Amino acid sequence: MSDPISQGLGALLLLCGFGLLACRRPEPRWPDPMIALYRIEAVILAAAAFWQGHLQGDAALVLVGCITLAGKAVLLPRLLRRIARRLEPMPPAPALSAGLSVLFGLGLLGLAILLLPPGSRAGLLSPLTVLLLGLLLIATRRDLKSQTIGFLSMENGLMLAAVTLPGLPLVAVLAVASLLLATALPVALVLFGLPNDRTAFETIGGPDA
Amino acid sequence: MLGLALGLLATILHAALMFAGAPLLVGAAEKLRARLLGRRGAAVMQPYRTLLKLIAKVPVVPDNASELYQVWPFVCPAAIAAAALLTPGFCFGMAGAGQSDFITFIGLLGIGRAATVLAGLETGFGFGGAGAGRAVLFSLFGEAALLLVVLTLALLGHGVTLDGIGMGLRRGHSGAPISLGLALLAVLAVALAENGRAPADDPAGRQELAMVQNALPLEYSGRFLALFEYAAMLRLAVWLSLIGALFLPFGMADAGMVLTWPLGLLSWLIKLAGFAGALVLFEIFVGRVRIFQVPAVLAGATLLGFLAVVFLLVSRGLGA
Numbered sequence: 104m105s106d107p108i109s110q111g112l113g114a115l116l117l118l119c120g121f122g123l124l125a126c127r128r129p130e131p132r133w134p135d136p137m138i139a140l141y142r143i144e145a146v147i148l149a150a151a152a153f154w155q156g157h158l159q160g161d162a163a164l165v166l167v168g169c170i171t172l173a174g175k176a177v178l179l180p181r182l183l184r185r186i187a188r189r190l191e192p193m194p195p196a197p198a199l200s201a202g203l204s205v206l207f208g209l210g211l212l213g214l215a216i217l218l219l220p221p222g223s224r225a226g227l228l229s230p231l232t233v234l235l236l237g238l239l240l241i242a243t244r245r246d247l248k249s250q251t252i253g254f255l256s257m258e259n260g261l262m263l264a265a266v267t268l269p270g271l272p273l274v275a276v277l278a279v280a281s282l283l284l285a286t287a288l289p290v291a292l293v294l295f296g297l298p299n300d301r302t303a304f305e306t307i308g309g310p311d312a
Numbered sequence: 313m314l315g316l317a318l319g320l321l322a323t324i325l326h327a328a329l330m331f332a333g334a335p336l337l338v339g340a341a342e343k344l345r346a347r348l349l350g351r352r353g354a355a356v357m358q359p360y361r362t363l364l365k366l367i368a369k370v371p372v373v374p375d376n377a378s379e380l381y382q383v384w385p386f387v388c389p390a391a392i393a394a395a396a397l398l399t400p401g402f403c404f405g406m407a408g409a410g411q412s413d414f415i416t417f418i419g420l421l422g423i424g425r426a427a428t429v430l431a432g433l434e435t436g437f438g439f440g441g442a443g444a445g446r447a448v449l450f451s452l453f454g455e456a457a458l459l460l461v462v463l464t465l466a467l468l469g470h471g472v473t474l475d476g477i478g479m480g481l482r483r484g485h486s487g488a489p490i491s492l493g494l495a496l497l498a499v500l501a502v503a504l505a506e507n508g509r510a511p512a513d514d515p516a517g518r519q520e521l522a523m524v525q526n527a528l529p530l531e532y533s534g535r536f537l538a539l540f541e542y543a544a545m546l547r548l549a550v551w552l553s554l555i556g557a558l559f560l561p562f563g564m565a566d567a568g569m570v571l572t573w574p575l576g577l578l579s580w581l582i583k584l585a586g587f588a589g590a591l592v593l594f595e596i597f598v599g600r601v602r603i604f605q606v607p608a609v610l611a612g613a614t615l616l617g618f619l620a621v622v623f624l625l626v627s628r629g630l631g632a
Contacts, residue, residue: 107489114490114623121615125608202608205615212622224626 106158109267112151113229116263117212119144120236123256124204124243137252138183144259145175152266152278159269167266167278174282179255182289187248199243207243211235226267233260251288258285315568316407322567323397323407329577330396334549335359335542341588348596359545363538371534374435384431385529385536389543391423396550400478400557402576405567409475414462417474417554418455421506424543425451431540432528443527446603450512450524453610454502460617461502464495464624465558474557482561488627494620496559501613503551505606508544510595512606515544524603549584552591556583 119140126136149171156164199207215231216224237257241250258281265277339356346353355361373381398412398420429447432440466472468488469480481492505512508525515525523530529540557564560583565576601609 110490110623110627111493114494114619117619118616125612202611205611209615209618212619216622216626221629224629228622228626 108154109151110225110229112147112154113226113263113267116144116147116151116233116259117229117236119147120233120256120260121205121208123240123252124208124236125201126249127201135184135187137249138180138187141183141252141255142176142180144256145171145179148259148262148266149176151263155266155269161274163275164266166275170275170278170282171262174286175255175259179286179289182286183248183251186251186289195245197244197249204239204243207239208232208236211239227264230260230264230267233257233263236260254288255285318570319405319407319409319567322403322405322565322573325573326401326403326406327397330399330401330549330553331393331546334545335363337549337552337584337588338545340585341592344589345592345596348592359541363542366533366538366541367535369534371532371536374531377435377531380430381434382536384427384434385532385539387427388424388431389539389546391420391427392543392546392550395420395424396546396553398474399550399553400475400564401553402580403565403567403573404475404479404482404557404561406475409473409567412474413472414465414474414477415459415472418458418462421547421550422451422455424547425506428525428528428540428543431532432530435531437531439523439527439530443524443530446524446606447528450505450606450610453607453614454505457498457502457610457613457617460614460621461495461498464491464617464620467621467624467628468492469558474554478557478561478564481558482564488624491620491624491627492559494616494623496555498613498616498620499555499559501609501616503555504591504594505610507548507551509591510598511601511609514600552584552587553580555587556580 122140123137126140149168152164152168152171156162156168197204212228212232212235215228215235219227219231234257237253237255237260240253240256244250244253262278262281265274265281336356336359339354339359342358343353343356395417397406398408398417400406400409400412425447429444432444432447434440462472465477465481468491469477471477471480501511504510508515513524513526525544529537532540563575563579565572
């Protein structure tokens, strides 16, 4: 749990979380930075699962890594791209500027340090902070794509905690369940389409979305 | 007594190699870049020739320049030369080891930058002013990141001098490779910006609107320009040596033990060559970002420095 590789992967996931917060409007060179970052998060998560599987000699964790890689690094980004194509090209501006939301994110990092008991800080700091950063992303963004990715990123934080805590029962089942949960929202959006009526967004996207 | 003499000798050797070799480092990097881009490129010794050519020319002083116009070209290389003497190159324990405080080092580089910025503002022409504003903006963010890195490294290496940190990190396992890695990333970003390299600036760029570092000495010529160019070359060598000494302190010699010097010199050479090669490759594959995005890149470096401190404190159990 506190070996340098797990911690390093946790730190990388944390950096991706901050990267998601720092994403502003898309660049022509890099059209969809948030989806790309989500994909990187998924790869890191899979690496963490493989590493823990190697450490604990647990085949279930390797299975979790494979599920993560297939589901989150390949399938979900595709779904997200399909949704993103249907959404408006210019999403509404976030409620908080990128710099300010990263500063808030640092505050949440401090909160996570205060919340965790000293013994489990080294192992749980990154997962908890990624979760809180996902919440912050949902709170500060007004467009559906960012909020979906924020939700998925939160779920990544949870999965990282589940994977890095040794001896957690039913990790593989948990992984499948969380993947299903994570996929449900984008799949529903793709299958049932987005409502044409813009007012339907107001509950999700704020009053002026 | 012998230790003192050896330390002095090591310092003289270090200074001689650093001062004489800095243009060679730039020349070799430029050659490699040209080759990788499919050009033949100028000779490796070209920076020396450029410097000699500039020294031989009579400088032209603008009419509206103040008396200080001729002072800045000497302040800038002098400050960076002082920083070069404090940076461990091939060995630890040189004569200036006790004075090589990390914050002093940052300050000396800051003096060098301040002299360049003031030189850019000297004649009041537009590009110099724009470049000066940008250089100061970048350094504002860069120094914040650097101070966080100093905090991390001082805690990791149990010392505040460059020498002490390097020796502390070489001696043993730091126990916090994550913090060290994050600090390294932050230092790399700051070093690139400070040297006017890829994501922040283009060292070969001669397009006035987009210039940052190159815009500052535009009004200088002859030997004054040579001094500024030399200072830039020396600064690159200083930064690369610093990164090598702090983050890859393997093979570093001890000034008191002459027999370790050859290995130290060899590893210094390999490190500098490796860093220069990596820098060139990085510059080829990564274009520069827009000028107003550079503060965001450096703010990212500050974030990395902050995370380095947090992870270090958490792993040491000093969280709250």
